[in-house]
Amino acid sequence: MAHVSDLIADDIEQYLKQHEHKSLLRFITCGSVDDGKSTVIGRLLYESKMLFEDQLAAIEADSRKWGTQGGEIDFALLVDGLAAEREQGITIDVAYRFFSTDRRKFIVADTPGHEQYTRNMITGASTADVAVILIDARKGVLTQTRRHSYLVSLIGIRKVVLAINKMDLVGYSEQTFRDIEEQYRAFARQIGLTDITAIPLSALRGDNMLQHSDSTPWYRGPTLMGFLETVEIEESAQQAGDFRLPVQWVNRPNLDFRGFAGTIASGVIRPDDRVRVLPSGRESRVARIVTADGDLSQAVAGQSVTLTLADEIDISRGDVICKAEAPAEVADQFECTIVWMAEDALLPGRPYLLKIGTSTVSATITEPKYKVNVNTLEHLAAKKLELNEIGVCNLALDRPVPFDAYGANRDTGGFILIDRMTNSTVGAGMLHFALRRAHNIHLQPVDVNKEARALQKGQKPAVLWFTGLSGAGKSTIANLVEKKLHALGRHTYLLDGDNVRHGLNKDLGFTEADRVENIRRVAEVARLMADAGLIVMTAFISPFRAERELARSLLAEGEFIEIHVDTPLEIAEERDVKGLYKKARRGELLNFTGIDSPYEPPEAPELRVNTAQTTAEQAADAVVAKLRELRFID
Numbered sequence: 030m031a032h033v034s035d036l037i038a039d040d041i042e043q044y045l046k047q048h049e050h051k052s053l054l055r056f057i058t059c060g061s062v063d064d065g066k067s068t069v070i071g072r073l074l075y076e077s078k079m080l081f082e083d084q085l086a087a088i089e090a091d092s093r094k095w096g097t098q099g100g101e102i103d104f105a106l107l108v109d110g111l112a113a114e115r116e117q118g119i120t121i122d123v124a125y126r127f128f129s130t131d132r133r134k135f136i137v138a139d140t141p142g143h144e145q146y147t148r149n150m151i152t153g154a155s156t157a158d159v160a161v162i163l164i165d166a167r168k169g170v171l172t173q174t175r176r177h178s179y180l181v182s183l184i185g186i187r188k189v190v191l192a193i194n195k196m197d198l199v200g201y202s203e204q205t206f207r208d209i210e211e212q213y214r215a216f217a218r219q220i221g222l223t224d225i226t227a228i229p230l231s232a233l234r235g236d237n238m239l240q241h242s243d244s245t246p247w248y249r250g251p252t253l254m255g256f257l258e259t260v261e262i263e264e265s266a267q268q269a270g271d272f273r274l275p276v277q278w279v280n281r282p283n284l285d286f287r288g289f290a291g292t293i294a295s296g297v298i299r300p301d302d303r304v305r306v307l308p309s310g311r312e313s314r315v316a317r318i319v320t321a322d323g324d325l326s327q328a329v330a331g332q333s334v335t336l337t338l339a340d341e342i343d344i345s346r347g348d349v350i351c352k353a354e355a356p357a358e359v360a361d362q363f364e365c366t367i368v369w370m371a372e373d374a375l376l377p378g379r380p381y382l383l384k385i386g387t388s389t390v391s392a393t394i395t396e397p398k399y400k401v402n403v404n405t406l407e408h409l410a411a412k413k414l415e416l417n418e419i420g421v422c423n424l425a426l427d428r429p430v431p432f433d434a435y436g437a438n439r440d441t442g443g444f445i446l447i448d449r450m451t452n453s454t455v456g457a458g459m460l461h462f463a464l465r466r467a468h469n470i471h472l473q474p475v476d477v478n479k480e481a482r483a484l485q486k487g488q489k490p491a492v493l494w495f496t497g498l499s500g501a502g503k504s505t506i507a508n509l510v511e512k513k514l515h516a517l518g519r520h521t522y523l524l525d526g527d528n529v530r531h532g533l534n535k536d537l538g539f540t541e542a543d544r545v546e547n548i549r550r551v552a553e554v555a556r557l558m559a560d561a562g563l564i565v566m567t568a569f570i571s572p573f574r575a576e577r578e579l580a581r582s583l584l585a586e587g588e589f590i591e592i593h594v595d596t597p598l599e600i601a602e603e604r605d606v607k608g609l610y611k612k613a614r615r616g617e618l619l620n621f622t623g624i625d626s627p628y629e630p631p632e633a634p635e636l637r638v639n640t641a642q643t644t645a646e647q648a649a650d651a652v653v654a655k656l657r658e659l660r661f662i663d
Contacts, residue, residue, distance in 0.1 A: 051132070051133050053134045053135070053136065054133055054134070054135050054136075054158055055135075055136045055137075055158050055159075056135065056136075056138075056157050056257065057139075057150075057153045057161065057181075057186075058137065058139050058162075059150060059153075059161075059162055059163070059177040059180075059181070060162050060163035060177055060192075061163070061164070061165065061171045061173040061177075064163040064168075065194040065195060065230075065233070066139055068194075068232040068233060069192065069230070070139050071232075072232045072233075072235060072238055073253075073254065076238060125137070125138050125139075125153075130258060132258040138153030138154070139153075150177065151184060151370075152457075154186060157186055158186070158262045159186065159190065159260060160177075160181040160188070160190070161190040162177060162178060162191055162192065163194050164191065164193050164194065164209055165194060165195050166193050166194065166196050166198065166206070167195060167198055169208075169209050169212065170209060170212050170213050170216065172404045174213070175216055175404065176404050178213075178217060178220060179406060181222070182222050183366060183419070185443075187222070188224045188260060188261075189222055189226070190228060190253065191209075191226065191227040191228070192228055192253065193210070193227065193228070194230045194231065195232075196229045196230060196231050196244070197233070197244070201236075201245050213225070220406070226251065227250070228251070228256065229242075229248050230253060231244075239252055239255075240252060267294070267296075267330035268295070268329045268330045270295035270296050270330070270437070270438060271295060271296050271352065271357075272297060272352040272355070273293070273351055273433070273438060273440065273441050274291050274334075274349065275291050275292075275348075275349050275386035275388070276290070276348045277290055277291040278290050278346055279346070280335050287341075288317075288319055288336060289336050289338070290334070290335040291387065292331070293328060293330050293334065294330065294386070294438065294441055295330045295441075297329050297330075298328050298334075299318075299327050299328075300317060300318060301314060303352065303353040304336075304338070304350050304351060304353055305351050305353045306342055306348055306349075307349045307350075307359050308359045308428075308429050308431055309342075309343065309348070310359075311340075311342045314340070315338060316337045316339045318336060319334065319335040319336070319337060320333075320334055346387055346388075347386070347388030347389070348431070349431035349441065351431075357433050357441060358431070359431050359432070360430070360464070361428060361430070362423065362424065362425050362426070363423070363424045363460050363461065363462065363463055363464060364422070364423055364460075364464060365424050365460050366421050366422075366458060366459045367394070367419070367420055367421075367457070368417075368418075368419050368457045368458065369415065369416060369456050370416070370417075371416060371448070371455035372416055374414060374415050374541070375413055375420075375446075375455070375456060376394075376413050376542045376545045377394045377395060377396060377397060377412070377422075377545070378394070378395075378545045379393065379394070379545045379549075379573075379576065380393050380449060380575055380576070381394075381447060381448065382448075382449055383444050384444060384445050385430055385441070385443070385460075386431075386440065388431075390428055390430060391426065391427040392424060392425065393424075393425050393549070394422045395425045396422065396423040397411045397413065397414065397421075397422045398420070398422060398423065399421055400414060400420035400421075401419045401420065412542050421461075424458075424460075432460050434462060435459035435460050435461070443457070443460075444457070444458050444459075444460065445457050446458065449578060450578070479560045479561075482560075483562035485562065486520045486562045488562070488662065489660070489661045490560070490562050490563060490564065490565075491564050491565070491589075491590055492555045492556075492558075492565045492580070492590065493510065493566045493590050493592060493652065494567050494589060494591045494592065495566065495568045495569070496572075496577060496592070496634075497570065497593060497594030497596055498570065498596055498622060498623050498628055499607075499610070499623070500596070500600075500601035500602065500607075500609075500610070501594040501595070501601050501640060502594055502596065502645055502648070503568040504525050504527075506592075506645050506649050507525070507566040507567075508523065509645060510652045511523045511566055513649060513653050514656075519564055519662060520562065520563050520564065522558055522563050522564075522565050522566070523567075523568070524551055524555060524566065524568070525567075525568045526568055529547075530547070533550060534547050534550055539621075540620055541620065544573070545573065545576055547569075548569060548580070549576060551569060551580075552576070552580035555567055555580065555583075556580075556583040556584060559584060559588055564656075564661065572626065572627060573629055574629045577631065590635045590659070591631050592634060592636045593630060593631045593636070593637045594638055594648070595630070595637050595639045595640070596639070596641060597641055598623050600641050609621065635659075638651055638652070
């Protein structure tokens with residue numbers, strides 16, 4: 030085979046053709062701070078001749094300005110692209126670099142070593158096939174080494190290169206190398222890492238990077254580049270797995286064609302194979318495997334295809350097509366591991382969007398079991414997860430989804446959590462297994478439904494959700510509204526914050542997590558009461574938009590009426606009927622809304638009443654008028 034540079038010069042089309050059909054390996058480098066991760070990648074880029082002349086000139090200039098090698102090329106600067114990284118000599122963000130050799134293409138992620146950048150490291154590892162874990166030969170296995178190895182194991186990477194770097198600084202000692210290797214393997218067995226290849230390196234000098242070094246005659250294993258070029262990649266394992274095709278979209282260009290398009294997550298499919306569509310469970314047979322380049326006789330993991338089926342089956346985005354003899358599981362409650370990536374803590378009961386494969390559903394964390402100290406692997410009790418923390422939790426979805434355990438299939442077992450208000454990714458997770466209750470608990474069909482109950486009462490059910498600061502007048506207005514509705518012959522019920530805390534929620538305090546759970550329970554009770562055909566009023570501060578949106582999502586379209594009792598803090602504090610603001614100001618009452626806990630006002634409530642400008646009676650009349658306008662009452 031001609032060398033890459035010769036092909037580029039002589040036959041660019043042949044070069045591009047060869048390049049197109051090379052396999053692609055994704056790998057990450059991780060480890061402790063200042064152990065040479067960026068230098069390793071820089072050396073690989075340099076030695077694989079993936080740098081242009083202007084890049085070489087720039088790196089030589091930067092090496093004189095920022096470098097740590099006395100004027101020689103500082104290979105780390107090829108990767109540490111941010112000014113803050115160069116100034117501090119550390120890696121902060123995930124740096125992705127592409128390079129190739131005659132044998133293979135590579136995408137490498139240089140991930141941060143610092144603990145506060147755990148989420149960055151998880152991001153880089155999420156698609157990797159191999160982890161290169163760097164160890165400074167002078168320091169051996171450190172806490173950060175163990176932490177990154179645990180994260181590598183958690184994310185599902187099974188092939189590890191133990192790159193013991195800076196061997197030149199320990200005189201290329203075989204004993205030092207063997208001691209570190211033995212110590213690391215003993216730890217790795219505890220977290221399930223067994224496929225480990227240890228390589229002695231000096232990235233700065235190039236020892237055992239591309240060529241075997243004369244300085245380590247005692248080492249007979251592969252060079253780093255030799256390993257990366259020949260290691261079996263994930264594609265092979267994916268193709269050996271059970272067939273999974275998450276449906277991305279339904280391809281319907283005309284009345285005569287209906288196909289189901291997506292990227293095959295695992296396995297192999299052929300025409301005539303019997304398939305099952307989940308979660309519906311309907312079965313059919315593959316008629317054609319369609320691509321832009323024509324029909325295929327076989328399709329494998331990693332290929333984007335459109336399948337047509339022999340039977341008309343209702344399939345939509347988010348469904349998963351499996352082979353009938355080996356289907357995925359379907360459930361709506363799971364045990365999972367979550368890596369939290371947001372500044373605001375994960376709170377049990379708070380609703381999030383969960384994206385798994387091509388499906389997006391509503392999700393809540395029902396119970397954190399424990400969080401993991403990633404430095405010691407110790408399990409710690411937890412009521413919530415903070416930024417960069419990792420915990421094992423129970424997870425509940427609003428509807429069943431097809432899935433595999435993450436250990437069996439990263440594509441159908443991994444998920445992300447999305448904030449419903451900002452649409453930002455706040456967490457990443459791995460499904461372990463479905464909870465038994467997900468299979469044992471089913472909705473019981475009833476003959477008398479909500480419509481029948483409402484018809485008997487001669488009204489439309491609704492939930493009037495009064496929200497506002499303490500002292501705003503929510504309970505007073507809600508009580509007046511109920512009296513007016515009762516006089517009109519309507520069937521009502523008032524759920525008041527103080528009253529509920531004497532019974533249903535007396536076990537809850539006033540931490541942020543407890544307040545979220547308080548509103549979640551109230552929302553569920555309000556839903557049941559609306560299902561009974563009642564007009565329900567709830568008078569709660571309910572300070573967080575996310576929980577109010579959860580309450581809205583539980584009800585039918587138009588049944589949730591949000592009423593913002595909009596009273597300025599200074600006026601609410603002046604009233605202070607219960608003396609709560611005074612206690613909060615003195616520091617005797619913690620987590621008090623408006624003082625040391627936030628209130629998120631509604632952005633688009635159905636009704637806003639300002640009690641600084643209207644009386645409680647006038648506000649109640651406005652609510653009743655709104656119900657008439659919306660045709661809940663005559």
